[in-house]
Structures are given as C-alpha cells and as structure tokens.
Amino acid sequence: MPEISRADVEHLSALAHIAMTDEELDKMTGELGVIVDSVKSVQEAAADEVPATSHPVELRNVFRRDEVGHVFTAEESLANAPDAQDGRFKVPAIMDGE
Amino acid sequence: MSDLITLTAAQMAAKLAAGEISSVELTQAHLDRIAAVDGEINAFLHVNADEALETAAEVDRLRAAGGAQADALHPLAGVPVAVKDLIVTRGQPTTSGSKMLEGWMSPYDATVVTKIRQAKLPILGKTNLDEFAMGSSTEHSAYGPTRNPWDTSRIPGGSGGGSAAAVAAFEAPLALGTDTGGSIRQPAAVTGTVGTKPTYGSVSRYGAIAMASSLDQIGPAARTVEDAALLHELIAGHDPKDSTSLPEPVPGFGTAAGNHEVAGMRIGVIKQLQGTGYQDAVLARFQESLELLRSAGAQIVEVDCPSFEYALGAYYLIMSSEASSNMARFDGVRYGQRVLPDQPPVTIERVMGATRAAGFGEEVKRRIILGTYALSAGYYDAYYGSAQKIRTLIQRDFEAAFASADVLISPTSPTVAFPLGEKLQDPMAMYLNDIATIPANLAGIPAISVPGGLAEGLPVGVQFLAPARGDAEVYHAGRALEKLLNDDAGTPVWAQVPDMEVAK
Numbered sequence: 001m002p003e004i005s006r007a008d009v010e011h012l013s014a015l016a017h018i019a020m021t022d023e024e025l026d027k028m029t030g031e032l033g034v035i036v037d038s039v040k041s042v043q044e045a046a047a048d049e050v051p052a053t054s055h056p057v058e059l060r061n062v063f064r065r066d067e068v069g070h071v072f073t074a075e076e077s078l079a080n081a082p083d084a085q086d087g088r089f090k091v092p093a094i095m096d097g098e
Numbered sequence: 099m100s101d102l103i104t105l106t107a108a109q110m111a112a113k114l115a116a117g118e119i120s121s122v123e124l125t126q127a128h129l130d131r132i133a134a135v136d137g138e139i140n141a142f143l144h145v146n147a148d149e150a151l152e153t154a155a156e157v158d159r160l161r162a163a164g165g166a167q168a169d170a171l172h173p174l175a176g177v178p179v180a181v182k183d184l185i186v187t188r189g190q191p192t193t194s195g196s197k198m199l200e201g202w203m204s205p206y207d208a209t210v211v212t213k214i215r216q217a218k219l220p221i222l223g224k225t226n227l228d229e230f231a232m233g234s235s236t237e238h239s240a241y242g243p244t245r246n247p248w249d250t251s252r253i254p255g256g257s258g259g260g261s262a263a264a265v266a267a268f269e270a271p272l273a274l275g276t277d278t279g280g281s282i283r284q285p286a287a288v289t290g291t292v293g294t295k296p297t298y299g300s301v302s303r304y305g306a307i308a309m310a311s312s313l314d315q316i317g318p319a320a321r322t323v324e325d326a327a328l329l330h331e332l333i334a335g336h337d338p339k340d341s342t343s344l345p346e347p348v349p350g351f352g353t354a355a356g357n358h359e360v361a362g363m364r365i366g367v368i369k370q371l372q373g374t375g376y377q378d379a380v381l382a383r384f385q386e387s388l389e390l391l392r393s394a395g396a397q398i399v400e401v402d403c404p405s406f407e408y409a410l411g412a413y414y415l416i417m418s419s420e421a422s423s424n425m426a427r428f429d430g431v432r433y434g435q436r437v438l439p440d441q442p443p444v445t446i447e448r449v450m451g452a453t454r455a456a457g458f459g460e461e462v463k464r465r466i467i468l469g470t471y472a473l474s475a476g477y478y479d480a481y482y483g484s485a486q487k488i489r490t491l492i493q494r495d496f497e498a499a500f501a502s503a504d505v506l507i508s509p510t511s512p513t514v515a516f517p518l519g520e521k522l523q524d525p526m527a528m529y530l531n532d533i534a535t536i537p538a539n540l541a542g543i544p545a546i547s548v549p550g551g552l553a554e555g556l557p558v559g560v561q562f563l564a565p566a567r568g569d570a571e572v573y574h575a576g577r578a579l580e581k582l583l584n585d586d587a588g589t590p591v592w593a594q595v596p597d598m599e600v601a602k
Contacts, residue, residue, distance in 0.1 A: 009467065016422065016470045017429070018463055019439070019451035028467060031525055035468060038526055039411035042484040045491060052486035053493060055312050055342075056298040056542020057566060062341040076205040082436030091431055096443045 004033050099134075099268070099597065100127035107177050107271040107325040114176045117161065121154035121176030125220045128178050132222065132269045135598045140244050141254075141264040142223045143183050146190050150178060150220035157218050172217035174332060179214060180270035182261050183224035184231050185316065186305045187211050190221075194307050195229045195239040195257075198434045198457030208305020209340065210274060210316055210333040217332055222270050225260030229459045231281055231309050232421070233257050234531040237522055238461040245518070246289060247595050248556055252515040255285030255531075261319045262289040266595055272329050273319040278309050279413055280511075280535025282317045283547035287510035287559020290549045290591040292326045292576065293319045295535075297566050298542035299344040301330070302337030310420035313413075313539040321592040323548060323577040327355035330569065346567070354570035360578040361395030366503025370406040371534045376512040379553030384509045387550050387560050390582040391507075401499035401506060405491035406537055412488035413536040414529060415472045415481050421462075422469025428457060464525060493541045500565045505575045508534050510547040510559030538563055546572040548580050549591035557591055 006029045013020045013028075020028065074087045083090040102124050105113070113119045129147050136142050157176035160167050186192045186204035188211075193199045207215065214221065228238035236244040236259030244259040246252040247267035254263040261273035262285030275282035277295035286293030294317045301316045308314060318329035334348040367388065372381060392398050430436035430453035431446075437456040439448040458466070472481040499506055511531055521527040538545040543566050550560035560579060564571035584590050 004471070008471075012467050012470045012474070014451075015474075016466050017426075017447070017450040017454055018458065018466065019448075019455040020463075024463075028464065031464060032467060032471070034526055035414065035464075035529075036471070039414050039485075040481070042408050042411040042415065042488050043480055045405060045408050046484035046487035050487040050490050052483060053489040054486060056489075056493075056540070057342070057344070059342070064338060072205055077432075079205060080202055080433035082430060082434070089431055092438075092444055092446045092449045094446050096445050 004029060004036060099131065102127045103131050103268040103271070104593070105271070106322045107174065107320060108322070108328060110177045110271060111173050114161070115173070121157040121220065122151060124176065125150050125154040125178050125222070128222055128270060135267055136269060138245060138250055138598065139247060139263050139267050139269070140242055141225055141260045141267065141269055142180070143193060143195070143226050143241055143260070144190050145223040146221050149189060150222050153218055153220040172332065174328060175218040176220070177272065178220045178222045178270055179329070180222045180225050180261060180264045180273040181211065182227055182258055182273065182275050184227055184276050184307050185211060185274055186307065187221070187224065190224055192224065192307070193241070194231070195227045195241060196457065196459070196462070197240045198428050200435065202433060206305065209302040209337045211305065213333050225258070225264055225273060227260055228257035229462050230307065230425070231257040231276055231278060232461045232465055234280070234284060234528050235521065236260060237518060238459055240459055243518055246515045247598065248290065248515065252517055252556070253288070255288040255511070255515065257281040258285045258319065262286055262291055262293065265289070265291045265319050265321055266592065267598065271320065272325060274316060274333070275319045276306050276314055276316050277539065278313045279417060279539050280532040282319060283535050283545060283559070283561060284511045284531055286319060286547040288515040288557060290557030290595060291319060291321050292323050292546065292548050293317065294326050294330055294546045294569070294572065295538055295544060296330060296334065296569055297344070297544045299342050300544070300569055301333050302340040302343045304337055304339040308424040310417040311424065312420060313417060315539070322590070323546070323573055323580050324352065324355040326546070327351035327573045344567070349570045351570055351573050355573040355577045357574045358578045358581040360391055360575070363396045363505070363575065364399060364503045365391055365396050365575070366399050366401035366499050366506040368406070368499070368506055368508045369400055369402050370404070371508035375530065375533065376509060377514065377553070380509050380512060380514065380558050383551040383553055383558040384560060387579055387583070388507070390586060391579060394578065394582055399503055401503055403495035403499055403537070405488060405495050408488045409492055409537045409540060410529065410533055412485040412492070413532070413540060414468070415485035416489065418465040418469035419472045419482050420469070422466045422473065425462065425466050428454060461525070489540050492537055496537070496541050496543060505571055506563040508561050510534060510561040514553050514556040514558060534561060542566055544569040544572050546576045548576040549583065550579070551583060551587070552591065552594070
C-alpha cells in the first residue's frame, strides 16, 4: 500500500466536505499514516475463500403495509433548520455565479 | 447525601411499591445530588428537573389512588433514569456531545425513550459523551470531559462516561448508553459499575444517532447486575421502526440476574484477551475472579480465538467507514449548525466544508477521513473488504469457543482509569482501550462488564460474553461473580466510591 501523502489527505477532506487548514492537514497526514499502518494487517488474514460479513445477524428484507403512518408537519421539520423560507428549507447557492 | 440514592434501583422500586417512599422524594434526592456534585463530575449536559418531578408526581398520584391503574404500573415506575445524549428526546436538547447539534431539539422520541415514558420512569437529564460516541474517555465531548467519581483527575471511560459516572456517583440509579465498540462496558469497568451491550437487535436503535450502524447497540448502565437486567428488560423488544430489531419475545433478564449458581457452568477464558498490554493489577484481579468462580463449582477452560489479533484493525476500518457515511447527514441544511465560509463564493459545497470544519471535533474528523479513505475506489477491497472477512473469522472463533464453553470471560479493559489528557494526543493508544470489547460488537453477541474489585483504589472490570440471543446468560454469570465478590469483600465495589460531598 502506498504511504498516505498530504495531497491524499487534502483530496479526502474535499471528498468528506471538511475544510482543513494547513496545520490540520499536516497533523492529519501524520496521524492517518500511523492508524492505517496499524490496521492494514487485516489484509494478511483475509484469504480469498473467506466470505465477507456485512452484518452481525442474518438480515432479511423487512416489509410493512403501504399505509401512511406518522408524518411530521412542515413546521416540525423546519423547526431546527438553519434557514427556511415559505415553509421550505433554504439552501445556499448550488452553483457559483449569479 | 440522602440515603435514598445509595439504594439499588430494585430496592427503590420495592420501597416505592410498598409506599415507604415517594417518587417525588426519590427524584428530588437525585436532583439534589446532581446539584451538589455535577459541577465537578460533569456527567450531565442537561438536567430535566421539572419534567422529571412531574412524572414522579404522576406516579405518586396513581399509586396513592390505588386500583387498576396503580396495579398496572411498571415495577420500575417512579425510579429515575438518565439518558445518554446520543439518544433523542422530545422536550430536551440532544447534542451528541457535538457543537454541530448545539441546542438541537428532536421532533421525536427514540423508541427506548418512549418505553421509558410509558413505564413512567422520571428522566433526570442527558448525559455527556465523546462527540457522536467517538472516543474512549469522554474527553472528546465539545462540552468538556466528564470526571471519574473514583478520582476526578482521571477519565470515566467512553464514550458513555457520563452515564457511567452518573450511576457511580449516585446521581442516577439507572442510565442508558450505547455501545459500538465498548462504550457501555469500558466506562462501567473503570467506574466500578455494571454495563451491558445487548445482542445486536435486542433493543431498538430507532432514535440513537447512528455512528456505525452494523455495530451500534443501546443498552443499560447501573450499579448492580439485577438493575441492569431490569432496565434491559424494559427497553428490549421488537420495534417495527428498526428493521434490524429481533422479532422474538424478550426473555426475563431480571429473573436470570437472580440466579447466582455457577456449579457446572463452563466458563471459557479467551487466550488472546490477556497478557501484553494488560496491566498487572488488572490481570491479578481477573485471576482472583477466576479462582472464586472455580471454587463455586464453575468449570474454567481456555479457548483460542486467533483472529482476535485482527479485531481492532477490522473494527476501525468498518466503524470509520460506516461513520463517514452516517456523518454525511450533517450538511448544514436541514438541522444543526450552518457556518458560512470567510471568503466568497458562498456555495453549498463551501458552506458544507466550513460547517463541518467548525461543527466537528478532531476525533470525528479523523474517523470521517479514515472512513472516506477506506471506502475510496482502489482501496475498498484491501481495507473495507478485508475487514469484513475478518468479521467472519471472528464470528467463527466465537462459534468454536462456544462449543466448549457456555460463556466466555475476559478483563473488560486492559487498564484502570488513566489520567485525563494522557492519551488525547495519541489516537492509537486511545483505540487500544477497546481491544477486549470490540470482538462482541463485530460478532453481534451480548456482553456485560461487572466490577472485578479494586486495584490501588481504582475499579477493574470483568467481562462475560454469551452467544447471540444469550443475554440472559451474561446476567446469570455476571450476577454469580458479583455475589461471590461481594461476599468475599463484605461490600460491593460501587459502595466504596469516595464520598464527594464529604471530600470537599
């Protein structure tokens, strides 16, 4: 596995939508390197024939009747919104520009 | 300090039912205790005094009136409880210990909270935790660390340090926690209390703010095994709102916790969960517990779980991958903080970046970045895929171990409570606290931590594990050790906690 570079962490922080300062990127690069080194041993033991487990207990699809249950009012849904207008969430501009 | 608060929850319930005490009196005694000691302990992020006293008064009124409504009261009605601030509650803020959700008011109750309201347990308030339950010391809370009642210069464990410290310091007889890699059990171990991680699906997760969905589980914190079992019994059961909740009826955990006979019980000592990395004093107390169990007729055998070597690595890959996905919901649009970037343009991308930079603490950011890395194209098979295979191997190890043992046993935590700040700058050292608790989450099986005595005045925890759906067995084994140790020492561990009010 390649070492984790500062540029990698910068890319990851963009993917994860977390703005980071230069100092934070430096610190995170060092820490992530140590953590990844410690956890990569999982590859040694993960032989091809071992099936993957995604969930601790066996899962089946769970269905319910197609009936309207409890529904929040618009007021309840918007009660914690950072910004709202006309009974809707108000979102910052999606695109840069006018 | 009122004598009422040092009773067990079961004793409180019996006195309430007999009319010897009122719930208002009992609830007020706990609120007084919170007022006296929580300035120092910082177990509570919010105290819910008015509503708790209203619920208490209602229980007292129903009891006094008698008749069918009084008879129908839940046995724990009127016994106060605290709720970890990761679990959503109407009428009280839910912060997850994060600035991201400062002041956030949930429009709904978690299913466990609904059950607690129906049973009429006064809710004392919301307890402190590592931000979004990510941590092993409660130092990653955005609202300051919780302090260990046994020594306030030390950590109370985490992430549920608030719930464990509240129970240890007699601020609450019962509390709810959540356990993703040990967040109920490790705090129980280092505070001299009891904590259970139920079988995955035993308790509904609806309303627990998700960290790692295939590992998270709500469970009880208390001072005694019986109290933990009674609270577990109350919150357990199928919930259509959680598609992973088990459909089977809830067994009588309280009854199981009444059984302390271990003659003939096969107890498997996990070879991999001892030795290097475990403090000598922790191992010494563990050996003494084994001796007591053996002398009571239990059959102690050794079991080999070779894949546990890889459990910590697999856990941190799976947990951070799932956490990075779950944390994506905090986008500054529908709820939570919104922070605008210093410079234009003010686009949604940049608002998200600024919001998440300001709203999340260091550990949450670390796990999101690690999870984003583990799930990236090109690395997915090597990391996340490999970790999922380890999960299979760990389940197989448990399966083999349970062929020769009814329950398994290990120290809960490799160390006693360490000083605040000691591991804060070393993430790997912090992660190692969970080395013995993580395998149960990966396999979905139940596990309990019970006090195993003291080492230089600080509590040591002993963990029992049982096969999936065998929660009753961990209460049975836990109760057996609890009784043996209490008889041996002449007093329970929790009763030896320094009295903070006198100490002042």
